[in-house]
Amino acid sequence: MRVACYVDGFNLYHAVDALGDARLKWLNLRSLAESYLAPDDVLVRTVFFTAFNTWEHAKRQRHVNYVKALGATGVEVVLSRFDKVHKHCFTHERFCKLREEKQTDVAIAIEVMSDCYERGIERVLLITADSDQVPMVRRIRDRFPETIIFMIAPPKRLNAARELGQACSGVAELTAGRLRQHALPDELRDGRGHLIAARPAIYGPHGN
Template sequence: MTIVRVYIDGFNVYHAIEQQGDPRLKWLNYWQLSQSLLRPGETLDAVHFFTAVWRFETTKQKRHENFIAALDAYGVQVHQGDFGKPKKWCATHERFCKFREEKQTDVGIAVRMLVDASGGQPQRMILVTADSDQIPTARALRQMDHISLTLAFPPGRAGEARELGELIPDRLELKPERLLTHQLPRSVHKDGRLVATMPAIYRR
């Protein structure tokens, strides 16, 4: 069997889903979605999900932690980065201001993929993002003959994924119709206990 691992840029997918206008898409079972990308003769070995919890608003933080607990219940390995406060030019105030910016996710994805590839497994990697910051990662992996690389970019992000797609010919768009068929249940249990519930704002 060909071993497959999936690497997901959580915020890149989230922001793409946000633009779709259907909140149900946010309650996504990434393990089942990853399984839907398998081909005959393949087995899913691991799903790595990279994100950072927004800790500056209690409601959003709890919702995010609830989602992480749901993913963990399905065997998704969640890697958490953080938010930094770099100073950038703010046109509104005409001065440099501190912005909250996600940190460590891009590097985390790159390191995890390169370490896994160097270890001899998997045989196929699926990168879920449209972020051009992963171009150096894709270039490095293309030099490894034992690795087959697939790009699965978020819905509506074909333009943003163009540069990555030029490096990764094996690519597909994760369309909303596919995402809707791989939702988490409204109540998620692990080891017989309730660990997460679908937020009311995600329901229709």
């Protein structure tokens, strides 16, 4: 089967961050996707959807570094953006200006649908717990009944993803153990030996 994997970056990140082990953030998404393949499957593409923040320099630099590392493994990256929104803040019990990621949900839906129509993708690996993808999943399964859409929930998010899981062909939940099996190398270099990206110290065994 022709398989493609789509990763909702922040949906996955926040779930991994909640596990309290920073080493798990240095995750090889290509290798992780390949671990879900059957012997006759071909992984056509792995796509990572994310957005760079503009207000925390150190976090942004780690994020840029991680995107470079993913690119070195063949992962494609689709960037969205953050916008300021005026919402009620439960911490301060008033309306505050908050930053909210925009466009990612739509970007994922467009890529998945385009690939099913144009690339002949037969099995979709969807790493997210976001119920906003339910209409997209239903549309694809209606238009392409033989296409398998397999939801892979981020760690401890399976219950929250019940609606999406019910719309999909099958479900699984990532675990810390599985994530540990798919860490990126400490360094990634190009064919000439030039450094592309390196694991941040904070993601090492003694990181926080």
